[in-house]
Amino acid sequence: MDLYCLKCRKYDYRNRHKCDILSLVPVTRQCRTLADKLFELGVEPLSVAHFTQPVVGSEYKYIISIHIELRHSYPVDILGDLPIKWRWFTETISEDHTPLSIPVLTYYETYCYDGVKSVDDRVKQVIDGFVDYLDTFRDPQATKSILMLMYD
Numbered sequence: 001m002d003l004y005c006l007k008c009r010k011y012d013y014r015n016r017h018k019c020d021i022l023s024l025v026p027v028t029r030q031c032r033t034l035a036d037k038l039f040e041l042g043v044e045p046l047s048v049a050h051f052t053q054p055v056v057g058s059e060y061k062y063i064i065s066i067h068i069e070l071r072h073s074y075p076v077d078i079l080g081d082l083p084i085k086w087r088w089f090t091e092t093i094s095e096d097h098t099p100l101s102i103p104v105l106t107y108y109e110t111y112c113y114d115g116v117k118s119v120d121d122r123v124k125q126v127i128d129g130f131v132d133y134l135d136t137f138r139d140p141q142a143t144k145s146i147l148m149l150m151y152d
């Protein structure tokens with residue numbers, strides 16, 4: 001996964017980039033618009049990634065998941081009533097079994113390839129749909145003001 005600077009809106013290398021290290025986060029290419037939109041709203045991601053994998057034993061089915069780790073435990077209603085299949089949870093077990101508490105926003109579906117829309121096309125559709133949702137659900141300036149009061 002490539003490192004993406006949320007402030008400069010570009011991909012760069014850690015040892016070369018001039019910004020605060022916290023603004024440089026792993027973001028998959030397809031998730032870039034989503035990372036930008038969340039940051040614009042004041043919801044700071046630690047990483048934004050999507051994953052796809054074929055369902056074992058099936059030629060047509062794929063698991064699609066989108067995993068967004070966040071810097072703060074935001075109020076669960078800050079992004080409104082999330083669209084279907086999106087949900088909040090707190091990740092509590094790390095790979096090396098140290099306790100942690102990372103708030104995450106996730107999307108999960110089993111996609112059935114219809115012969116027209118590839119799994120990558122479907123990923124793009126899901127991400128674009130969520131960005132559209134974030135664009136329209138509430139006044140972005142109001143959301144950002146609330147979060148700045150809470151976390152700055």
Ligand SMILES: [Zn+2]
Pocket residue numbers: 005006007008009017018019023
């Ligand atoms: Zn930067």
